[in-house]
Amino acid sequence: QVLLVQSGAEVKKPGASVTVSCKASGYSFTSYAMHWVRQAPGQRLEWMGWIDTGNGNTEYSEKFQDRVTITRDTSATTVSMEMSSLRSEDTAVYYCARMATWTQLWLLAHWGQGTLVTVSS
Amino acid sequence: DIVMTQSPDSLVVSLGERATINCKSSQSVLHSSNNKNYLAWYQQRPGQPPKVLIYWASIRESGVPDRFSGSGSGTDFTLNISSLQAEDVAVYHCQQYNTSPPSFGGGTKVEIK
Numbered sequence A: 001q002v003l004l005v006q007s008g009a010e011v012k013k014p015g016a017s018v019t020v021s022c023k024a025s026g027y028s029f030t031s032y033a034m035h036w037v038r039q040a041p042g043q044r045l046e047w048m049g050w051i052d053t054g055n056g057n058t059e060y061s062e063k064f065q066d067r068v069t070i071t072r073d074t075s076a077t078t079v080s081m082e083m084s085s086l087r088s089e090d091t092a093v094y095y096c097a098r099m100a101t102w103t104q105l106w107l108l109a110h111w112g113q114g115t116l117v118t119v120s121s
Numbered sequence B: 001d002i003v004m005t006q007s008p009d010s011l012v013v014s015l016g017e018r019a020t021i022n023c024k025s026s027q028s029v030l031h032s033s034n035n036k037n038y039l040a041w042y043q044q045r046p047g048q049p050p051k052v053l054i055y056w057a058s059i060r061e062s063g064v065p066d067r068f069s070g071s072g073s074g075t076d077f078t079l080n081i082s083s084l085q086a087e088d089v090a091v092y093h094c095q096q097y098n099t100s101p102p103s104f105g106g107g108t109k110v111e112i113k
Helices: none
Strands: A003-006 A010-012 A018-025 A034-039 A046-051 A058-060 A068-073 A078-083 A092-101 A104-111 A115-119 B004-007 B010-013 B019-025 B039-044 B051-055 B068-073 B076-081 B090-096 B108-112
Touching: A003 A092, A010 A018, A018 A034, A018 A092, A018 A115, A034 A068, A034 A104, A046 A068, A046 A078, A046 A104, A058 A068, A078 A092, A104 B051, A104 B090, B004 B090, B010 B019, B019 B039, B019 B090, B019 B108, B039 B068, B051 B068, B076 B090
Parallel strands: A010 A115, B010 B108
Antiparallel strands: A003 A018, A018 A078, A034 A046, A034 A092, A046 A058, A068 A078, A092 A104, A092 A115, B004 B019, B019 B076, B039 B051, B039 B090, B068 B076, B090 B108
């Protein structure tokens, strides 16, 4: 079965960077795109970007374009999301989520367990 | 960008009663090429990630009980839970996946009376 296992919780100071990883198993890694979504306390789910795990191409939400980088390691079947210049408003649970199919690219069929990133001085 | 608006923000329903959640998109999510609505509903139980319940606005994901049903087209959509069970306590989110960036509604919290 599809399994997405994320790295553990992080506490960072404002201005720092954080990397969250997502280890995928149970399917052909390079056949399905991976997305990142975050959920800040009391806020709606917010899509951040996605990566084509086959060729490494990425697309980012305009909001995160300058601060987020999504990469993949095909040998490790792992996708990572790095966010820089962290501020308190970035405190949130970050999820990786696998697409459903290429005809439903942005339908998020499988989710990781979530990683809490806390930004505090 | 498409803005998704859900109502109500929260809902308190007795066990066995119907729960109805509405979702409105700022633009149509009906894809002209295949006449499908690119609208999904997710269930998020406390402390869990979201889980797809419904896609194409009305198709239940495999394993989802048939008390869950989705309807609507274009810009107006509804999720119905016909007979609320204790395990349905959750936040429900709608999402449009027609155009980038994909966007979510603000969520509706469903509780038991």
